[in-house]
Amino acid sequence: MTTPPRSTLARPRAGLPRLAAFDIDGTLITRQGALSERTAAALESLADAGVVTALATGRPWPQTESVLRRAPVLSYAVCLNGAVVMDAVAGERIADRSMTHFEAIEAAEMARKLLPDVSLGLDMADGRHLWEHRFAPEMPTDLIADLSVLHVDDAVAAVDGAVLTWLVHAPGMDTLAMVDELAPHMPLGTEIRPSGLDMAEIAAAGVSKSAGLEIVCQRYGIAATDVVAFGDGLNDVEMLQWAGHGVAMSNASDTVRDAADRIAPSNEEDGVAVVVEQLLESAI
Structure with missing residues (x-):
């Protein structure tokens, strides 16, 4: 499902990216789930x-909205x-x-x-989460507190509609080890990758943060070279390599x-704000 593109925005000042994407x-x-005042102010100045500006996250939409309420400038x-x-x-789904x-x-x-010890969760296209x-x-903590989950005995048997993602957890098994074990055996049309948390994720082939950001870029005629992306997880690697910076x-x-092309201070040290402020200061 897709919706028509918006009209192209005016270009930002020289030296600034045309799109900035942020993992959450x-x-x-x-670590406590706080968005600092300094980071919120930096995002506002960038917009x-x-x-x-865009978020690029492993979170479902409802658990992303809590961040957007603190940073409403994110588009x-x-x-x-x-x-x-x-x-x-608009609160509108433009693609899935x-x-x-x-x-x-x-x-x-x-x-x-x-994976005999595996346990499964899934994100349904209608917004339900079955574990x-x-x-x-x-x-x-803030994600799990705000997540409405239906617990089931057998997630496979509970599937009654379109599935966006499977969450794959095996206690004591490293995420990359799970990916390496399962990747060669995934059915055509699917792929497995790190989820960003202590588990792997199965999705339709070609689904990724960078592919999602491409949809946003197409709305404005933005090239990947004009994107700056921030991340910290294994699920951010492809996005960091895809972005111009x-x-x-x-x-x-x-x-x-x-x-990555650059290392920012940690999330506990307002690393996003530090880099964004430097980008704004260096722009013509």
């Missing part, structure tokens, strides 16, 4: 300078690592991508077959830092 957890907000939200793209100002019923079931059953009773990965937080792992 570990990047834009602190006032004519830069299109778009790429949610569920690219499975859903929202016009944050779900797996077919066959793809979703086959992918989940393959995860069960290859198996023993599905209990560690998640940000990728910024990793200092709290990120070496894998993420190696994918």
Whole structure:
């Protein structure tokens, strides 16, 4: 599902990107879930300078709105690592991508077959979140507190509509190890990748934060080279490599830092604000 593009905005000042994209957890907000006044002010100044601003997160849309209430200048939200793209100002879904019923079931059953201790959760296209009773990965406190979940005995059997993403958790197993184990066996039309949390995620092939941001870019005729992206997680690596200027937080792992063009101070040190302020100061 897509909606028509907006008219092209005036270009920002020379030296500024045309679009700035921000991961949320570990990047834009602190470990306590706070968005600092300094960071909020930096985002407002960036938007006032004519830069299109977007969130790019693994969170579902409802758990992204809490951040947008604190930073209403953000115009778009790429949610569920690219499975859903929202016009944050209008509260309108402008694009989404779900797996077919066959793809979703086959992918989940393959995860069960290859990872005997696996537990599953899923994000339905209609906004429901279904978790198996023993599905209990560690998640940000503010996210889990605001998440309405239906617990089920068997997530595969509970599928009764379009599935956006499967969440795959195996206690004691590293996320990248899960991805490496399952990736060669995913059914055609699906792929598995890090979710950004302590679990892997299965989605339709081609779904990613960068693909979601491309949809926003197409609305304004923005090239990837005119994008700056901020992130800290394994699910941000592709986005940081895709953007013309990728910024990793200092709290990120070496894998993420190696994918970036620049390292910012940590999310606890207002790293996003530090870089944004420097961009604004250096612009003509």
